[in-house]
Amino acid sequence: MKKYIIRNLFFTCLMGLILGSCQDKYFIDSGVHESHYDGTVVDYIKMRKDVFDSLYKVIQLCELESVLNQKGVTFFAPGDQSIRKAVFALNEALYLTGRDSIYTLDQVDPAVWREYLSMYIYNDTYLLKDIPQVDTLNLNIYPGQGFESYGGTNMNLGVNYNDVISEIREDEFQIVKYAGYRQLFISYIRNTGNVGSFGSMVNAPVATSDIQTSNGVIHALEYRRHTFGFVTSNFVNAAITKGIIYK
Structure with a gap:
């Protein structure tokens, strides 16, 4: 040990x-960007x-x-x-x-x-508004979009629409699907033959978009x-x- x-x-x-x-700055995400x-x-x-x-x-x-x-x-x-x-x-x-x-x-x-x-x-040039919706738990409905990187790797870009969760009363919540903040994702496709399967993509979220x-x-x-x-x-x-x- x-x-x-x-x-x-x-x-x-x-x-x-x-x-x-x-x-210490390394331990704060990416700060404020212009x-x-x-x-x-x-x-x-x-x-x-x-x-x-x-x-x-x-x-x-x-x-x-x-x-x-x-x-x-x-x-x-x-x-x-x-x-x-x-x-x-x-x-x-x-x-x-x-x-x-x-x-x-x-x-x-x-x-x-x-x-x-x-x-x-x-x-x-792709801004957040140019990229379609992705739901990593429901890729059959919201798959994002396939892109080829500069090096020729098959990747996926998509914007995740988060849910809005509101507490109505104690231990009771109201969920509005896809009505929350939007976050851009870039994903490496492990298996191009079955993109919708579990674990087929490795997702990386964006901290600050559109610089x-x-x-x-x-x-x-x-x-x-x-x-x-x-x-x-x-x-x-x-x-x-x-x-x-x-x-």
Whole structure:
């Protein structure tokens, strides 16, 4: 038990070295964003170091700056905490197989970063109002819409219409379906042959939508409910298979 605790403390400290600025701001979703920003998508990501510092490093490593700066682009931006969780899982896997952990993001092959970051990028600009309704518990009625990401991955985008729940009297509630606030989701499709089945999609909710820039739009993902790459084991296996870059 003591060995397990020490190992977890080691990995926790290691994440601080990898991702640099471990500030309290990381534990507040994505803060307050301006709806219009006088700059490109990359300019905005670079400016918000409190949330996207490691994301900007990944963008540089996989050379996707020019793609995110082209006219008409939608970017579902994963926060640094989402990247941190993926790297932590990678180091756990490396530890269990007797290999050294990584200390910097550039120890993962750039091709792996590019493959998985491309899942979050879409040609053309899609605001929340442009995306159809999704009900993850009733996909046959409200399935959202299938989209192909910049990297060619089959994904699903949809807006979840929450219910309004009002307490009429003690222990008695009135529920109005789909009348509440709307939240944008991006989902990885595990099984394209049976999208409506349970577990066929891995959903990532958006914390702040419609951050409009001079060349496109950013939707900032809710980091508490998302790990970079959607399926952690896929990212981990890809990084190990491609080969860790030890210095």
